[in-house]
Amino acid sequence: MKTKKVIIIGAGVAGLSAGCYLQMNGYQTEIFEAHNIPGGLCTSWKTDGYMFDGCLHSFGALKPEYRLNLWWKELIDLDKMDFYYHDELCQVFLEDGRIVHLYTDPDKLERELKSIASEDDKFIEGFIKDIKHFTKYDMQLAKPLELWTPLDYFLSQFRTGPYVRQLSRWQKSMTEITKNCQSPLLRRVLNQDFFSHYPAYFFLLSIGELHNCNAGYPIGGSLRFVLQIENKYKELGGKIHYSSKVDKINVEGRQAVGITLETGETRHANLVISAADGHATIFKMLAGEFVDKKIKQRYEEYPMWPSAVLVSLGLKRTFESEPAQIDLRLTDPFTIDDESILTSLPITIYKFDPTLADEGKTCLRVILKTTNYRYWHDLRMNDPERYKQEKMRVAQDFIEILEQRLGNIKDQVEVIDVSTPATFMRYTHNWKGSIQGWDWLPGLIPDTMQKTLPMLKNFYMIGQWVSPGGGVSSAFVSGRDVSRIICKKDRKKFQTV
Numbered sequence: 001m002k003t004k005k006v007i008i009i010g011a012g013v014a015g016l017s018a019g020c021y022l023q024m025n026g027y028q029t030e031i032f033e034a035h036n037i038p039g040g041l042c043t044s045w046k047t048d049g050y051m052f053d054g055c056l057h058s059f060g061a062l063k064p065e066y067r068l069n070l071w072w073k074e075l076i077d078l079d080k081m082d083f084y085y086h087d088e089l090c091q092v093f094l095e096d097g098r099i100v101h102l103y104t105d106p107d108k109l110e111r112e113l114k115s116i117a118s119e120d121d122k123f124i125e126g127f128i129k130d131i132k133h134f135t136k137y138d139m140q141l142a143k144p145l146e147l148w149t150p151l152d153y154f155l156s157q158f159r160t161g162p163y164v165r166q167l168s169r170w171q172k173s174m175t176e177i178t179k180n181c182q183s184p185l186l187r188r189v190l191n192q193d194f195f196s197h198y199p200a201y202f203f204l205l206s207i208g209e210l211h212n213c214n215a216g217y218p219i220g221g222s223l224r225f226v227l228q229i230e231n232k233y234k235e236l237g238g239k240i241h242y243s244s245k246v247d248k249i250n251v252e253g254r255q256a257v258g259i260t261l262e263t264g265e266t267r268h269a270n271l272v273i274s275a276a277d278g279h280a281t282i283f284k285m286l287a288g289e290f291v292d293k294k295i296k297q298r299y300e301e302y303p304m305w306p307s308a309v310l311v312s313l314g315l316k317r318t319f320e321s322e323p324a325q326i327d328l329r330l331t332d333p334f335t336i337d338d339e340s341i342l343t344s345l346p347i348t349i350y351k352f353d354p355t356l357a358d359e360g361k362t363c364l365r366v367i368l369k370t371t372n373y374r375y376w377h378d379l380r381m382n383d384p385e386r387y388k389q390e391k392m393r394v395a396q397d398f399i400e401i402l403e404q405r406l407g408n409i410k411d412q413v414e415v416i417d418v419s420t421p422a423t424f425m426r427y428t429h430n431w432k433g434s435i436q437g438w439d440w441l442p443g444l445i446p447d448t449m450q451k452t453l454p455m456l457k458n459f460y461m462i463g464q465w466v467s468p469g470g471g472v473s474s475a476f477v478s479g480r481d482v483s484r485i486i487c488k489k490d491r492k493k494f495q496t497v
Protein backbone atom coordinates (compact mmCIF):
# COMPACT_ATOMS: atom_id res chain seq x y z
CA MET A 1 0.00 0.00 0.00
CA LYS A 2 1.29 3.50 -0.83
CA THR A 3 2.44 5.44 2.26
CA LYS A 4 -0.21 7.94 3.28
CA LYS A 5 0.88 11.48 3.83
CA VAL A 6 -0.53 13.22 6.89
CA ILE A 7 -0.31 16.92 7.70
CA ILE A 8 -0.61 17.87 11.35
CA ILE A 9 -1.34 21.47 12.34
CA GLY A 10 0.37 22.42 15.61
CA ALA A 11 3.37 21.04 17.51
CA GLY A 12 1.79 21.15 20.96
CA VAL A 13 1.67 17.94 22.96
CA ALA A 14 -1.31 16.62 20.95
CA GLY A 15 0.28 17.28 17.55
CA LEU A 16 3.63 15.79 18.54
CA SER A 17 1.92 12.74 20.02
CA ALA A 18 -0.10 12.08 16.85
CA GLY A 19 3.05 12.64 14.79
CA CYS A 20 5.04 10.05 16.77
CA TYR A 21 2.38 7.34 16.68
CA LEU A 22 1.60 7.82 13.00
CA GLN A 23 5.31 7.63 12.16
CA MET A 24 5.47 4.38 14.17
CA ASN A 25 2.66 3.05 12.00
CA GLY A 26 4.20 3.80 8.64
CA TYR A 27 2.54 7.12 7.82
CA GLN A 28 4.59 9.98 6.44
CA THR A 29 3.82 12.98 8.60
CA GLU A 30 4.73 16.64 8.62
CA ILE A 31 3.87 19.09 11.38
CA PHE A 32 3.30 22.77 10.64
CA GLU A 33 3.73 24.95 13.72
CA ALA A 34 3.14 28.71 13.91
CA HIS A 35 5.68 29.29 16.69
CA ASN A 36 9.44 28.71 16.41
CA ILE A 37 9.49 26.09 19.19
CA PRO A 38 7.33 23.06 20.06
CA GLY A 39 5.04 22.68 23.07
CA GLY A 40 2.24 25.20 22.63
CA LEU A 41 0.88 25.85 26.13
CA CYS A 42 3.30 23.34 27.63
CA THR A 43 6.29 25.64 27.71
CA SER A 44 8.97 27.53 29.63
CA TRP A 45 11.21 30.43 28.66
CA LYS A 46 14.50 31.89 29.81
CA THR A 47 14.73 35.54 30.83
CA ASP A 48 17.93 37.08 32.20
CA GLY A 49 19.21 33.84 33.68
CA TYR A 50 15.89 32.60 35.09
CA MET A 51 13.91 29.79 33.44
CA PHE A 52 10.23 30.57 33.99
CA ASP A 53 7.75 27.75 33.67
CA GLY A 54 4.40 28.34 31.98
CA CYS A 55 2.73 25.01 32.57
CA LEU A 56 3.24 21.73 34.44
CA HIS A 57 2.64 21.73 38.19
CA SER A 58 2.57 18.01 38.14
CA PHE A 59 2.60 15.24 35.61
CA GLY A 60 0.34 12.34 36.57
CA ALA A 61 1.68 9.24 34.83
CA LEU A 62 4.58 7.99 36.89
CA LYS A 63 3.50 4.61 38.31
CA PRO A 64 3.88 1.57 36.08
CA GLU A 65 0.52 0.23 37.34
CA TYR A 66 -1.22 2.98 35.41
CA ARG A 67 -1.99 2.81 31.73
CA LEU A 68 -0.82 6.36 31.10
CA ASN A 69 2.65 5.51 32.39
CA LEU A 70 3.03 2.69 29.88
CA TRP A 71 1.77 4.88 27.08
CA TRP A 72 3.97 7.88 27.89
CA LYS A 73 6.96 5.54 28.00
CA GLU A 74 6.31 4.77 24.35
CA LEU A 75 7.50 8.35 23.68
CA ILE A 76 9.66 9.40 26.63
CA ASP A 77 12.06 7.52 28.86
CA LEU A 78 10.39 8.59 32.12
CA ASP A 79 12.78 6.40 34.14
CA LYS A 80 15.69 8.60 33.07
CA MET A 81 13.92 11.78 34.14
CA ASP A 82 13.92 13.32 37.59
CA PHE A 83 10.63 14.21 39.22
CA TYR A 84 9.89 16.15 42.37
CA TYR A 85 7.11 14.73 44.53
CA HIS A 86 5.21 17.31 46.53
CA ASP A 87 4.24 16.20 50.01
CA GLU A 88 1.72 19.01 50.26
CA LEU A 89 -0.83 20.07 47.69
CA CYS A 90 -0.23 23.52 49.18
CA GLN A 91 -0.27 25.46 52.39
CA VAL A 92 -3.28 27.71 52.78
CA PHE A 93 -2.10 31.05 54.17
CA LEU A 94 -5.20 32.56 55.73
CA GLU A 95 -5.78 36.30 56.06
CA ASP A 96 -5.29 36.21 59.82
CA GLY A 97 -1.86 34.58 59.57
CA ARG A 98 -2.98 31.01 60.30
CA ILE A 99 -1.62 28.29 58.03
CA VAL A 100 -3.40 25.07 57.09
CA HIS A 101 -1.37 22.29 55.46
CA LEU A 102 -3.05 20.33 52.72
CA TYR A 103 -0.83 17.26 53.02
CA THR A 104 -0.86 14.69 50.27
CA ASP A 105 -0.48 11.90 52.85
CA PRO A 106 -4.15 11.13 53.68
CA ASP A 107 -3.42 10.27 57.33
CA LYS A 108 -1.56 13.51 57.93
CA LEU A 109 -4.26 15.40 56.07
CA GLU A 110 -6.92 13.82 58.27
CA ARG A 111 -5.13 14.93 61.43
CA GLU A 112 -4.66 18.44 60.07
CA LEU A 113 -8.29 18.85 59.02
CA LYS A 114 -9.61 17.43 62.28
CA SER A 115 -7.41 19.87 64.17
CA ILE A 116 -9.17 22.80 62.50
CA ALA A 117 -12.68 21.32 62.27
CA SER A 118 -13.30 18.61 64.84
CA GLU A 119 -17.03 19.27 64.52
CA ASP A 120 -16.84 17.82 60.99
CA ASP A 121 -15.10 14.58 61.97
CA LYS A 122 -17.49 12.35 60.08
CA PHE A 123 -17.19 14.37 56.86
CA ILE A 124 -13.40 14.39 57.12
CA GLU A 125 -13.26 10.63 57.71
CA GLY A 126 -15.41 10.00 54.62
CA PHE A 127 -13.25 12.39 52.59
CA ILE A 128 -10.02 10.67 53.62
CA LYS A 129 -11.44 7.18 53.14
CA ASP A 130 -12.40 8.04 49.57
CA ILE A 131 -9.00 9.63 48.83
CA LYS A 132 -7.41 6.33 49.88
CA HIS A 133 -9.86 4.39 47.76
CA PHE A 134 -9.11 6.54 44.72
CA THR A 135 -5.34 6.00 44.98
CA LYS A 136 -5.82 2.76 43.07
CA TYR A 137 -8.15 4.12 40.40
CA ASP A 138 -6.84 4.30 36.85
CA MET A 139 -9.22 6.64 35.01
CA GLN A 140 -7.65 6.10 31.61
CA LEU A 141 -9.73 4.20 29.09
CA ALA A 142 -7.98 1.29 27.41
CA LYS A 143 -8.90 2.43 23.91
CA PRO A 144 -10.56 5.37 22.20
CA LEU A 145 -14.31 5.51 22.78
CA GLU A 146 -14.74 5.70 19.01
CA LEU A 147 -13.51 2.08 18.80
CA TRP A 148 -15.55 0.65 21.65
CA THR A 149 -17.61 -2.45 20.95
CA PRO A 150 -20.60 -3.55 23.07
CA LEU A 151 -18.15 -5.85 24.89
CA ASP A 152 -15.97 -2.84 25.86
CA TYR A 153 -19.02 -1.09 27.33
CA PHE A 154 -19.87 -4.23 29.26
CA LEU A 155 -16.32 -4.74 30.57
CA SER A 156 -15.93 -1.08 31.54
CA GLN A 157 -18.60 -1.60 34.20
CA PHE A 158 -16.30 -4.02 36.01
CA ARG A 159 -13.45 -1.56 35.93
CA THR A 160 -15.36 1.47 37.18
CA GLY A 161 -17.74 -0.61 39.31
CA PRO A 162 -15.67 -0.40 42.53
CA TYR A 163 -15.46 3.40 42.17
CA VAL A 164 -18.96 4.30 41.02
CA ARG A 165 -20.26 5.09 44.49
CA GLN A 166 -17.33 7.40 45.25
CA LEU A 167 -17.44 9.05 41.83
CA SER A 168 -21.10 9.89 42.22
CA ARG A 169 -20.62 11.01 45.84
CA TRP A 170 -17.97 13.54 44.74
CA GLN A 171 -19.36 14.52 41.34
CA LYS A 172 -20.63 17.90 42.51
CA SER A 173 -18.38 20.88 43.15
CA MET A 174 -16.51 21.06 46.46
CA THR A 175 -18.48 24.24 47.28
CA GLU A 176 -21.73 22.32 46.94
CA ILE A 177 -20.47 19.28 48.82
CA THR A 178 -18.99 21.19 51.76
CA LYS A 179 -21.92 23.53 52.19
CA ASN A 180 -23.29 21.45 55.07
CA CYS A 181 -19.98 21.28 56.90
CA GLN A 182 -20.25 23.08 60.20
CA SER A 183 -16.79 24.59 60.16
CA PRO A 184 -16.54 27.67 57.91
CA LEU A 185 -12.77 27.25 58.02
CA LEU A 186 -12.95 23.70 56.64
CA ARG A 187 -15.27 24.91 53.89
CA ARG A 188 -12.83 27.65 52.93
CA VAL A 189 -9.76 25.48 53.03
CA LEU A 190 -11.26 22.72 50.89
CA ASN A 191 -12.55 25.18 48.35
CA GLN A 192 -9.38 25.38 46.34
CA ASP A 193 -9.72 27.75 43.45
CA PHE A 194 -8.25 25.43 40.78
CA PHE A 195 -10.48 22.50 41.73
CA SER A 196 -13.68 24.56 41.85
CA HIS A 197 -13.70 24.09 38.07
CA TYR A 198 -14.07 20.37 38.31
CA PRO A 199 -16.22 17.77 40.00
CA ALA A 200 -14.83 17.33 43.52
CA TYR A 201 -13.51 13.84 42.69
CA PHE A 202 -10.64 15.51 40.79
CA PHE A 203 -9.50 17.00 44.08
CA LEU A 204 -9.52 13.61 45.79
CA LEU A 205 -7.88 11.90 42.82
CA SER A 206 -5.17 14.56 42.70
CA ILE A 207 -4.26 14.17 46.35
CA GLY A 208 -4.31 10.40 45.90
CA GLU A 209 -1.94 10.44 42.94
CA LEU A 210 0.43 12.91 44.58
CA HIS A 211 0.54 10.66 47.62
CA ASN A 212 1.25 7.44 45.76
CA CYS A 213 3.88 9.25 43.66
CA ASN A 214 1.99 8.77 40.43
CA ALA A 215 2.18 12.56 39.98
CA GLY A 216 5.32 14.67 40.16
CA TYR A 217 6.86 17.80 38.72
CA PRO A 218 9.40 17.14 35.92
CA ILE A 219 12.71 18.69 36.93
CA GLY A 220 13.86 21.05 34.19
CA GLY A 221 10.32 22.22 33.51
CA SER A 222 7.75 22.00 30.75
CA LEU A 223 9.82 22.91 27.69
CA ARG A 224 12.53 20.42 28.54
CA PHE A 225 9.81 17.80 28.92
CA VAL A 226 8.23 18.57 25.58
CA LEU A 227 11.56 18.72 23.74
CA GLN A 228 11.92 15.02 24.46
CA ILE A 229 8.73 14.29 22.53
CA GLU A 230 9.93 16.50 19.70
CA ASN A 231 13.19 14.57 19.70
CA LYS A 232 11.34 11.25 19.53
CA TYR A 233 9.25 12.53 16.64
CA LYS A 234 12.35 13.52 14.70
CA GLU A 235 14.04 10.18 15.47
CA LEU A 236 11.00 8.47 14.00
CA GLY A 237 11.53 10.41 10.78
CA GLY A 238 8.90 13.11 11.27
CA LYS A 239 9.39 16.61 9.86
CA ILE A 240 8.48 19.81 11.68
CA HIS A 241 8.17 23.16 9.98
CA TYR A 242 8.42 25.97 12.50
CA SER A 243 7.24 29.55 11.96
CA SER A 244 4.71 28.06 9.54
CA LYS A 245 1.24 29.28 10.39
CA VAL A 246 -1.59 27.49 8.63
CA ASP A 247 -4.21 29.81 7.23
CA LYS A 248 -6.59 27.40 5.57
CA ILE A 249 -7.41 23.71 5.36
CA ASN A 250 -7.94 22.93 1.70
CA VAL A 251 -11.01 20.91 0.84
CA GLU A 252 -12.05 19.34 -2.44
CA GLY A 253 -15.39 17.57 -2.79
CA ARG A 254 -15.83 17.43 1.01
CA GLN A 255 -12.41 15.86 1.55
CA ALA A 256 -9.50 17.58 3.24
CA VAL A 257 -6.65 17.55 0.76
CA GLY A 258 -4.02 19.76 2.38
CA ILE A 259 -3.31 23.19 3.78
CA THR A 260 -2.50 26.72 2.75
CA LEU A 261 0.10 28.49 4.83
CA GLU A 262 -0.06 32.16 5.77
CA THR A 263 2.60 32.75 3.12
CA GLY A 264 0.20 31.47 0.46
CA GLU A 265 2.13 28.22 -0.13
CA THR A 266 0.04 25.07 -0.34
CA ARG A 267 0.84 21.51 0.79
CA HIS A 268 -1.03 18.37 -0.16
CA ALA A 269 -1.83 15.39 2.04
CA ASN A 270 -4.09 12.36 2.24
CA LEU A 271 -5.16 13.28 5.75
CA VAL A 272 -5.15 16.52 7.74
CA ILE A 273 -5.17 16.57 11.54
CA SER A 274 -5.64 19.83 13.39
CA ALA A 275 -3.98 19.85 16.80
CA ALA A 276 -4.44 23.62 16.93
CA ASP A 277 -7.12 25.77 18.52
CA GLY A 278 -10.62 24.37 17.94
CA HIS A 279 -12.39 27.63 17.17
CA ALA A 280 -9.82 28.77 14.61
CA THR A 281 -9.78 25.32 13.00
CA ILE A 282 -13.53 25.12 12.55
CA PHE A 283 -14.49 28.73 11.93
CA LYS A 284 -11.41 30.14 10.24
CA MET A 285 -9.30 27.44 8.62
CA LEU A 286 -12.48 25.68 7.46
CA ALA A 287 -14.55 28.88 7.21
CA GLY A 288 -17.37 27.42 9.35
CA GLU A 289 -18.49 25.19 6.47
CA PHE A 290 -18.50 21.92 8.39
CA VAL A 291 -20.57 22.55 11.47
CA ASP A 292 -23.86 21.30 12.75
CA LYS A 293 -26.18 22.71 15.42
CA LYS A 294 -24.35 20.88 18.20
CA ILE A 295 -20.93 22.26 17.30
CA LYS A 296 -22.28 25.81 16.91
CA GLN A 297 -24.03 25.56 20.24
CA ARG A 298 -20.90 24.30 21.96
CA TYR A 299 -18.79 27.19 20.69
CA GLU A 300 -21.54 29.69 21.55
CA GLU A 301 -22.59 28.43 24.95
CA TYR A 302 -20.32 25.89 26.58
CA PRO A 303 -18.15 27.26 29.38
CA MET A 304 -14.44 27.23 28.82
CA TRP A 305 -11.40 27.54 30.99
CA PRO A 306 -10.55 31.15 31.64
CA SER A 307 -7.28 32.70 30.60
CA ALA A 308 -4.70 34.05 33.00
CA VAL A 309 -2.17 36.71 33.77
CA LEU A 310 0.99 34.85 34.80
CA VAL A 311 3.43 36.81 36.89
CA SER A 312 6.85 35.18 37.19
CA LEU A 313 9.57 36.65 39.36
CA GLY A 314 13.28 35.98 39.44
CA LEU A 315 14.45 36.53 43.01
CA LYS A 316 18.02 36.69 44.32
CA ARG A 317 17.17 34.78 47.48
CA THR A 318 16.26 31.31 48.66
CA PHE A 319 13.12 30.20 50.47
CA GLU A 320 14.21 27.58 53.01
CA SER A 321 11.35 28.10 55.39
CA GLU A 322 8.54 28.81 52.92
CA PRO A 323 6.47 26.05 51.31
CA ALA A 324 6.71 25.30 47.60
CA GLN A 325 3.03 25.91 46.95
CA ILE A 326 0.94 28.51 48.70
CA ASP A 327 -2.74 29.32 48.43
CA LEU A 328 -2.61 32.90 49.65
CA ARG A 329 -5.94 34.18 50.92
CA LEU A 330 -6.28 37.95 50.70
CA THR A 331 -7.86 40.49 53.01
CA ASP A 332 -8.31 43.02 50.21
CA PRO A 333 -9.41 41.77 46.79
CA PHE A 334 -6.78 41.96 44.06
CA THR A 335 -8.01 43.59 40.83
CA ILE A 336 -6.57 42.04 37.70
CA ASP A 337 -9.00 43.76 35.33
CA ASP A 338 -12.67 44.82 35.31
CA GLU A 339 -13.97 41.27 35.31
CA SER A 340 -11.38 39.57 37.47
CA ILE A 341 -11.07 40.41 41.12
CA LEU A 342 -9.32 37.70 43.10
CA THR A 343 -9.35 36.81 46.78
CA SER A 344 -6.86 33.95 46.67
CA LEU A 345 -3.60 33.52 44.81
CA PRO A 346 -2.03 30.17 43.81
CA ILE A 347 1.72 30.70 44.16
CA THR A 348 4.52 28.30 43.28
CA ILE A 349 8.01 28.85 44.67
CA TYR A 350 10.29 26.74 42.48
CA LYS A 351 12.72 25.96 45.28
CA PHE A 352 12.47 22.28 44.30
CA ASP A 353 14.00 22.73 40.85
CA PRO A 354 17.64 23.88 40.98
CA THR A 355 17.93 23.89 37.20
CA LEU A 356 15.70 26.95 36.83
CA ALA A 357 17.91 29.53 38.52
CA ASP A 358 21.50 29.95 39.69
CA GLU A 359 22.46 28.99 43.20
CA GLY A 360 21.04 31.37 45.77
CA LYS A 361 18.26 32.45 43.37
CA THR A 362 14.68 31.27 42.91
CA CYS A 363 11.80 31.52 40.42
CA LEU A 364 8.33 32.25 41.76
CA ARG A 365 5.06 32.22 39.81
CA VAL A 366 1.43 33.14 40.36
CA ILE A 367 -1.49 32.29 38.07
CA LEU A 368 -4.05 35.09 38.13
CA LYS A 369 -7.20 33.92 36.43
CA THR A 370 -9.07 36.27 34.13
CA THR A 371 -12.09 35.93 31.87
CA ASN A 372 -11.43 39.31 30.31
CA TYR A 373 -9.38 38.23 27.33
CA ARG A 374 -10.79 41.09 25.26
CA TYR A 375 -9.45 43.77 27.61
CA TRP A 376 -5.85 42.53 27.44
CA HIS A 377 -5.99 41.79 23.75
CA ASP A 378 -7.43 45.21 22.82
CA LEU A 379 -5.07 47.07 25.11
CA ARG A 380 -2.07 45.41 23.52
CA MET A 381 -3.34 46.18 20.02
CA ASN A 382 -4.53 49.75 20.61
CA ASP A 383 -2.32 51.14 23.33
CA PRO A 384 0.94 49.18 23.70
CA GLU A 385 2.34 51.66 26.21
CA ARG A 386 -0.63 51.31 28.57
CA TYR A 387 -0.59 47.56 28.06
CA LYS A 388 2.99 47.52 29.40
CA GLN A 389 1.99 49.75 32.30
CA GLU A 390 -0.96 47.54 33.18
CA LYS A 391 1.24 44.44 33.18
CA MET A 392 3.64 46.20 35.52
CA ARG A 393 0.78 47.45 37.71
CA VAL A 394 -0.42 43.86 38.24
CA ALA A 395 3.15 42.65 38.90
CA GLN A 396 3.91 45.47 41.36
CA ASP A 397 0.63 44.91 43.24
CA PHE A 398 1.52 41.24 43.50
CA ILE A 399 5.03 42.03 44.74
CA GLU A 400 3.52 44.35 47.36
CA ILE A 401 1.24 41.56 48.61
CA LEU A 402 4.18 39.16 48.78
CA GLU A 403 6.25 41.71 50.64
CA GLN A 404 3.53 42.07 53.26
CA ARG A 405 2.84 38.36 53.62
CA LEU A 406 6.25 36.70 53.12
CA GLY A 407 8.66 39.58 53.59
CA ASN A 408 12.08 40.16 52.01
CA ILE A 409 10.76 40.21 48.45
CA LYS A 410 10.83 43.75 47.04
CA ASP A 411 14.56 44.28 47.22
CA GLN A 412 15.32 40.81 45.91
CA VAL A 413 13.44 41.01 42.61
CA GLU A 414 15.84 40.79 39.67
CA VAL A 415 13.42 39.89 36.89
CA ILE A 416 9.70 40.48 36.39
CA ASP A 417 8.00 38.59 33.59
CA VAL A 418 4.28 39.00 32.86
CA SER A 419 2.21 37.00 30.37
CA THR A 420 -1.38 37.99 29.69
CA PRO A 421 -4.24 36.43 27.71
CA ALA A 422 -2.85 38.38 24.73
CA THR A 423 0.47 36.55 25.19
CA PHE A 424 -1.24 33.13 25.22
CA MET A 425 -3.11 34.11 22.10
CA ARG A 426 -0.01 35.40 20.35
CA TYR A 427 2.13 32.35 21.05
CA THR A 428 -0.42 29.52 21.02
CA HIS A 429 -3.45 30.97 19.16
CA ASN A 430 -5.85 29.50 21.70
CA TRP A 431 -9.33 30.97 21.56
CA LYS A 432 -9.79 33.82 24.05
CA GLY A 433 -6.39 32.87 25.46
CA SER A 434 -7.93 29.85 27.23
CA ILE A 435 -5.29 27.84 29.06
CA GLN A 436 -7.07 24.47 29.12
CA GLY A 437 -9.89 24.56 26.55
CA TRP A 438 -13.33 23.43 27.72
CA ASP A 439 -14.38 23.14 31.32
CA TRP A 440 -15.26 19.78 32.81
CA LEU A 441 -18.20 20.89 34.87
CA PRO A 442 -19.17 19.52 38.28
CA GLY A 443 -22.11 17.16 38.12
CA LEU A 444 -21.60 16.50 34.45
CA ILE A 445 -19.79 13.86 32.50
CA PRO A 446 -19.01 15.91 29.41
CA ASP A 447 -20.39 14.78 26.08
CA THR A 448 -17.89 12.78 24.13
CA MET A 449 -16.47 15.19 21.64
CA GLN A 450 -16.04 14.03 18.11
CA LYS A 451 -12.61 14.16 16.50
CA THR A 452 -14.27 14.58 13.11
CA LEU A 453 -16.51 17.25 11.61
CA PRO A 454 -19.81 16.59 9.85
CA MET A 455 -19.55 15.96 6.12
CA LEU A 456 -15.77 16.33 6.00
CA LYS A 457 -13.63 13.33 5.11
CA ASN A 458 -9.93 12.77 5.74
CA PHE A 459 -9.86 15.23 8.60
CA TYR A 460 -9.48 14.92 12.40
CA MET A 461 -9.21 17.27 15.36
CA ILE A 462 -7.23 16.49 18.50
CA GLY A 463 -5.93 18.27 21.61
CA GLN A 464 -7.55 20.19 24.40
CA TRP A 465 -10.47 21.38 22.25
CA VAL A 466 -11.79 17.85 21.89
CA SER A 467 -10.90 16.74 25.44
CA PRO A 468 -12.88 18.68 28.07
CA GLY A 469 -10.78 19.60 31.09
CA GLY A 470 -7.67 19.86 28.91
CA GLY A 471 -4.24 19.02 30.25
CA VAL A 472 -1.05 17.60 28.89
CA SER A 473 -1.97 13.94 29.27
CA SER A 474 -5.38 14.34 27.60
CA ALA A 475 -3.69 16.10 24.70
CA PHE A 476 -1.18 13.25 24.47
CA VAL A 477 -3.93 10.60 24.62
CA SER A 478 -5.98 12.34 21.93
CA GLY A 479 -2.94 12.14 19.61
CA ARG A 480 -2.44 8.46 20.41
CA ASP A 481 -6.16 7.76 20.01
CA VAL A 482 -6.48 9.42 16.64
CA SER A 483 -3.54 7.39 15.33
CA ARG A 484 -5.25 4.24 16.51
CA ILE A 485 -8.49 5.28 14.83
CA ILE A 486 -6.67 6.00 11.56
CA CYS A 487 -4.88 2.63 11.70
CA LYS A 488 -8.15 0.83 12.34
CA LYS A 489 -9.75 2.57 9.37
CA ASP A 490 -6.82 1.53 7.18
CA ARG A 491 -7.00 -2.03 8.59
CA LYS A 492 -3.52 -1.75 10.08
CA LYS A 493 -2.46 -3.25 13.38
CA PHE A 494 -1.63 -0.33 15.71
CA GLN A 495 2.11 -0.36 16.55
CA THR A 496 3.73 1.53 19.39
CA VAL A 497 7.40 1.11 18.54
Ligand SMILES: Cc1cc2nc3c(=O)[nH]c(=O)nc-3n(C[C@H](O)[C@H](O)[C@H](O)COP(=O)(O)OP(=O)(O)OC[C@H]3O[C@@H](n4cnc5c(N)ncnc54)[C@H](O)[C@@H]3O)c2cc1C
Pocket residue numbers: 009010011012013014015032033034035038039040041042054055056057058059244245246247275276277280308310367427428429430435436437462463464465470471472473475
Ligand atom coordinates in the same frame (compact mmCIF):
# COMPACT_ATOMS: atom_id res chain seq x y z
C1 LIG B 1 -0.28 28.22 33.31
C2 LIG B 1 -0.68 26.86 32.84
C3 LIG B 1 -0.57 25.78 33.71
C4 LIG B 1 -0.95 24.52 33.29
N1 LIG B 1 -0.74 23.47 34.12
C5 LIG B 1 -0.98 22.21 33.70
C6 LIG B 1 -0.64 21.09 34.51
O1 LIG B 1 -0.08 21.22 35.60
N2 LIG B 1 -0.95 19.85 34.05
C7 LIG B 1 -1.55 19.67 32.84
O2 LIG B 1 -1.79 18.52 32.46
N3 LIG B 1 -1.87 20.70 32.04
C8 LIG B 1 -1.60 21.97 32.43
N4 LIG B 1 -1.90 23.04 31.61
C9 LIG B 1 -2.71 22.82 30.38
C10 LIG B 1 -1.91 22.22 29.23
O3 LIG B 1 -0.74 22.97 29.03
C11 LIG B 1 -2.74 22.21 27.94
O4 LIG B 1 -4.04 21.72 28.17
C12 LIG B 1 -2.08 21.32 26.87
O5 LIG B 1 -0.70 21.61 26.78
C13 LIG B 1 -2.77 21.55 25.53
O6 LIG B 1 -2.06 20.90 24.51
P1 LIG B 1 -2.57 20.91 23.00
O7 LIG B 1 -1.56 20.21 22.20
O8 LIG B 1 -3.98 20.41 22.97
O9 LIG B 1 -2.70 22.45 22.59
P2 LIG B 1 -1.64 23.64 22.52
O10 LIG B 1 -0.64 23.50 23.57
O11 LIG B 1 -2.44 24.88 22.47
O12 LIG B 1 -0.91 23.43 21.13
C14 LIG B 1 -1.44 23.88 19.93
C15 LIG B 1 -0.29 24.22 19.00
O13 LIG B 1 -0.83 24.57 17.74
C16 LIG B 1 -0.14 25.71 17.24
N5 LIG B 1 -1.03 26.41 16.31
C17 LIG B 1 -2.18 27.04 16.59
N6 LIG B 1 -2.73 27.57 15.48
C18 LIG B 1 -1.88 27.26 14.47
C19 LIG B 1 -1.89 27.49 13.08
N7 LIG B 1 -2.86 28.20 12.49
N8 LIG B 1 -0.86 27.02 12.33
C20 LIG B 1 0.15 26.32 12.91
N9 LIG B 1 0.20 26.06 14.22
C21 LIG B 1 -0.80 26.52 14.99
C22 LIG B 1 0.17 26.52 18.47
O14 LIG B 1 1.22 27.45 18.23
C23 LIG B 1 0.52 25.43 19.48
O15 LIG B 1 1.88 25.12 19.45
C24 LIG B 1 -1.50 24.32 31.99
C25 LIG B 1 -1.60 25.40 31.11
C26 LIG B 1 -1.17 26.66 31.52
C27 LIG B 1 -1.20 27.79 30.54
